Amino acid sequence: MNDPDGVVGLFQGVRLTPTQRRIAHSLVQHASAAAFLSAAEVAELARVSQPSVTRFAMALGYDGFPALRRRLRELAGNGTPVTPPESGNEAQRAVRGEMRHLxxxxxxxxxxxxxxxxxxxxxxxxxxxxxxxxxxxxxxxxxxxxxxxxxxxxxxxxxxxxxxxxxxxxxxxxxxxxxxxxxxxxxxxxxxxxxxxxxxxxxxxxxxxxxxxxxxxxxxxxxxxxxxxxxxxxxxxxxxxxxxxxxxxxxxxxxxxxxxxxxxxxxxxxxxxxxxxx
Structure with missing residues (x-):
């Protein structure tokens, strides 16, 4: 399993609910950004409730999302804020997103x-x-x-x-x-x-x-x-x-x-x- 950000290792051996999988998926896909987001922002990104994010962090063994976020920052390896959203229209941003995926x-x-x-x-x-x-x-x-x-x-x-x-x-x-x-x-x-x-x-x-x-x-x-x-x-x-x-x-x-x-x-x-x- 390739895990360039080290994030997947946080979930190994943990049985996640479908909602928690959505949160985990969002963290994997947006690892560097998630390290600087609030629980509410992660919830919006994963399209779940904020309490679900808190329960998710606790299921991984953390006291709450702030503790998990600190770990994500450690995995990111630096404290540099994420890059601001790209300019351009919605279609351009979507295509550029595909370029990043490739x-x-x-x-x-x-x-x-x-x-x-x-x-x-x-x-x-x-x-x-x-x-x-x-x-x-x-x-x-x-x-x-x-x-x-x-x-x-x-x-x-x-x-x-x-x-x-x-x-x-x-x-x-x-x-x-x-x-x-x-x-x-x-x-x-x-x-x-x-x-x-x-x-x-x-x-x-x-x-x-x-x-x-x-x-x-x-x-x-x-x-x-x-x-x-x-x-x-x-x-x-x-x-x-x-x-x-x-x-x-x-x-x-x-x-x-x-x-x-x-x-x-x-x-x-x-x-x-x-x-x-x-």
Whole structure:
């Protein structure tokens, strides 16, 4: 788990309620800013009540939020006030926020350990089921479209209910050994249930999610995180989409000969059928 700010370590071993997870997520995403905010401001940032922030701090073993804030300042490593809000309109600020998320993702990828482990697990799975429900469904389909060019059997699981359980069982019976799951806010309950079912069935689970304190990370053998933009009416998934392609690259790196052979076969096929104009 990559934790450049040291903040995630505060929550390890602590069972958090859904409300407390929202607070923890906000602290992870805005670590340097949170170190200089009041409990009321953190509550507004996480969209919870102020007493919830106080209870959260106490659940972590602190007397109250001021004590937790002092610890956050220690982790930040300096007492420099946070940078004032950016200028520009709402759309500009949202796009710049995505640029920061990509920068943070790039920093995380300096440590290749988790990514390499994920690539090895997923490359060995035949078939490879890819789970993505609700907001994550398009991202799962995007990953699977390209993965199908280098893997022989990629199965998108994008609908819930009893059909999802059926398709998980079918993939396992067909020989699947791992599952890639994309789980984004607001974390569909069915996605978490599917992760539990997959692990109970003996599948290794690789999860792309937005935060180390995401509830999906609890059910992952390998959790890979990329922040989600929250400045517009609906979330921006720029960094998770980039991460999905990085994961696919890791799969190719884990089995380079097979990936190259299948990619060449694909190119020959589309050329013969004149699928593309260039």
């Amino acid at each position: 920068d943070r993702l790039a920093d995380q990828l300096a440590d290749h350990t988790a990514l390499s482990a994920a690539g090895a697990l997923l490359a060995a799975s035949r078939p490879l089921p890819v789970l993505g429900l609700r907001a994550a469904a398009p991202l799962a389909a995007y990953f699977a479209y390209f993965a199908a060019k280098v893997l022989p059997d990629v199965r998108v699981l994008d609908s819930g209910g009893s059909l999802l359980a059926d398709r998980l069982e079918q993939a396992r019976s067909a020989g699947a050994t791992a599952l890639l799951a994309v789980v984004l806010p607001r974390y569909p309950r069915e996605s978490l249930d599917a992760l539990r079912d997959a692990r109970d069935a003996g599948l290794s689970t690789v999860v792309i999610t937005d935060s180390p304190v995401s509830p999906a990370a609890e059910h992952a053998d390998v959790a890979l995180t990329a922040a989600v933009g929250t400045q517009l009416v609906f979330d921006l998934h720029t960094a998770p989409m980039a991460l999905s392609m990085v994961v696919l690259q890791a799969i190719c790196d884990a089995a380079p000969d097979g990936a190259q052979r299948r990619l060449e076969e694909f190119e020959q096929s589309v050329t013969r059928r004149q699928i593309f104009t260039s």
